[in-house]
Amino acid sequence: MDETIVSTSLQAFSVFASKLLEGNEGVFFSEKQGNQERWIFGWGKKRNVDFAQGPFPFFSLTSFKGDMKYFWYFENTLSSIECAELENKEFPQVLNNIIGELTFDLAQCSNETEESFVAKAKRVRHAAENGDVWVLNLAHQLSGKMENETVLLSLFYRFLKLQKDHCGGVVFTNEQKMCSMSPEIFLHQKGQTLSTFPIKGTGTLSYLKENKKEISELAMVTDLLRNDLGQIAQRVWVEKERVLVNRGDFWDAHSEVFASLGPQADLTWEMYRKLLPAGSISGAPKKRVMEYISELESFERGFYTGTFGVKFSPTESIFNILIRTLFLNSSQPSPQPSPKGGGRKKEGGSLWEFPVGAGITYESDPRAEWKETFQKAEILKKVSRI
DSSP: OOSOOOSOHHHHHHHHHHHHHTTOOEEEEEEEETTEEEEEEEEEEEEEOBTTTBOSSEEEEEOTTSSSEEEEEEEEEEETTTOSOOOOOOOOHHHHTTGGGOOOOGGGTBSSOHHHHHHHHHHHHHHHHTTSOSEEEEEEEEEEEESOTTHHHHHHHHHHHTTOOEEEEEEESSSOEEEEOOOOEEEEEETTEEEEOOEEEEEOHHHHHHOHHHHHHHHHHHHHHHHHHHTTOSEEEEEEEEEEEEOSSOEEEEEEEEEEOOSOOOOOHHHHHTTOSOGGGSEESHHHHHHHHHHHOSSOOTTTTSEEEEEEETTEEEEEEOOSEEEEEOSSOOOOOOTTTTSOOOTTOEEEEEEEEEEEOTTOOHHHHHHHHHHHHHHHHHHHHO
16 A cells, blocks of 8 residues: 555545435445555446456455355446545535434344353364364354444444554445444455465453463464465465554454465456455364354354455455454345435334354363453444444
């Protein structure tokens, strides 16, 4: 991200929200790392395109298993690369006014009780002690009712105001509506080079520095990602084994893994599909872990822990991991937002879903892992209070 940005992602998202209030479908993607940020959004008529052939840029959304996917090209796009300055537009006040409709009582929202989650985590820990799995990401789902779907826009705008590092955005189409506040980059491509940054470990700085479970968990996932990239690349190397990052409310740890595709640098869907499901949010060994996830989790992940991103060209792209993501699950096609009303309310509203998970190893404390999942979900309460 070495471009000089004049318009901030806040300004860009305000313009994007205004386009949706005019009745358009749209997708907004933004990335912030330190003082650098970039954004791109599309709106209006869209069409499905080929992952390898484009046309570019297009937005990509894939499910956890890679069995569901959308590649959308919009008739209109704006990005920080080609558009240095946008009109100084305020975020639509009518959208800010509806945030009060959504409250998050996290303790009452899970499809699991503490005891049921702890029992499942103990099963995973026992499997790890026997060498059947090494690390497994176990998730449960928080959910509730949302009367107005355009609350998604207000939530992400408020998230951007926090100035947190992220790789996420908003999808607001007939097929899917979601707001992703993910901190995790799944895959970045620039020319012949691929990179991935798996996150494992959440807590205080002192905890992450000393906790053997968190250190070994990241090492196992890093090795898994290195092997996954080895399926499609000529050479793979680990640049940094463990980087601790301050996320404001907590710290987390990630590694930096790189790979070279060689002269044939086009990233095809067949190559990308081999990397799914992502190792940092499934576990190792992947085949056995997937069997346990299917047996233990009491919800279908769908797009949760899938990927979302942009392919700018055959040799440049970026994709996140869909964690810290709020999904809407509507039983009927959703109406488009109303310019005057700030979004029509659909009879009965929509169900919001915010799954959260934790990596379980033989060293895990199941009750501490349960608490860690809610620590990750605190971002919902924070953005709704701003």
